[in-house]
Amino acid sequence: MNNKIISSLSDVTIPKNETGIVPTKISEKKIYDIYCNNYDSIHYLFIEFQFNWLQQAYKSLKDLDKYNILVYLYKENFVELSEVFKVKSLSEFYINPRFDLDKINIIQISQKLRLSKETARRKILELQEEGILLKNKKKISVTLKAGLLQKPENTINSFSKILQYVSWLLYKEKEVKKYYEKDFFVKKIKNRFTQILAIFLDYQIDYLLVRKVLANNDSELFFIAGCLMYNQIMFLKKTENKKHYQKEWIDEVFNIGNKKGINAMTISDLTGIPRPTVIRKLKILSKQNDIFKDENNLYYMTKGKFVSDLNKLRLNNIKELSSTISRINNIIFFS
Secondary structure, eight states: OOOOOOSSGGGSOOOOOOSSOOOOOOOHHHHHHHHHHTHHHHHHHHHHHHHHHHHHHHHHHSOHHHHHHHHHHHHHHHHHHHHTTOOOOHHHHTTSOOEEESSOOHHHHHHHTTOOHHHHHHHHHHHHHTTSEEEETTEEEEOHHHHHHHOOHHHHHHHHHHHHHHHHHHHHTTSSSOOOOHHHHHHHHHHTHHHHHHHHHHHHHHHHHHHHHHTTTOHHHHHHHHHHHHHHHHHHHHTTOOOOOTTTHHHHHTOSSSOOOBOHHHHHHHHOOOHHHHHHHHHHHHHTTSEEEOTTSOEEEOSSHHHHHHHHHHHHHHHHHHHHHHHHHHHHHHO
């Protein structure tokens, strides 16, 4: 099957749905195969999703570690609801988004989010001072202010684009008799919000944390390196080369010809991270031989240890993301 690189779902011509068709249960393996056979198109959507997530996260609190703490607390709340078979829609949950967690402590947060105990304590104290968290002995309360920061409308819409595209590919390959559009997935996710977000956030937190480790456990350093990778990946997308395969793909990212790097100011604009911090982090990446600066002060990722390790995680992620999509689809279609 020919791979098609898309710039948006509007590039895809999809026929009208048939009606009255019972949905087909799709296995994790089938989604994995679809992902591999259409790697470019799905992965570009996924990379855009992850970069937008980081932009939104940094914009919210100007601190990725604090945002991760907040997301982790939401995930734990959603898991607790699932364990007692409670499912809340998005509208039901945000009627009063404040909630209490009795079983969470600083040591657990530091371990789960790979922060030192001192850093976790300091970040939680800052969140308390900002009125986002309340802490009373062993209980942590997440406030209404946190709900206003973390309401995930953009996340639901962006991830639903990936679900729609997978649905279309399954339909195109005659694995199912009906495809489902983005609005269908958005509605279903909102209807079973806490149940589906428990699964998604568990995946998303792990996805970000294992990659943060590659950047010396520095969230901002990872975001800046990710910005450079994002630039090169999107430049590759513009070449419209349709012959990439999952294992060859990373070589193509570094061999696209006439690639254009980006400067520190552009990185600052894209990430929201102050330019002095960007320059300081770029010096760290340069010292590690993970980036290159040309005569025009434009930066590129190089095939150093960071990229080599990141590529191994990228290949593992095909299976991890396929599993997450499969689990979410099962809830959407069969709950």
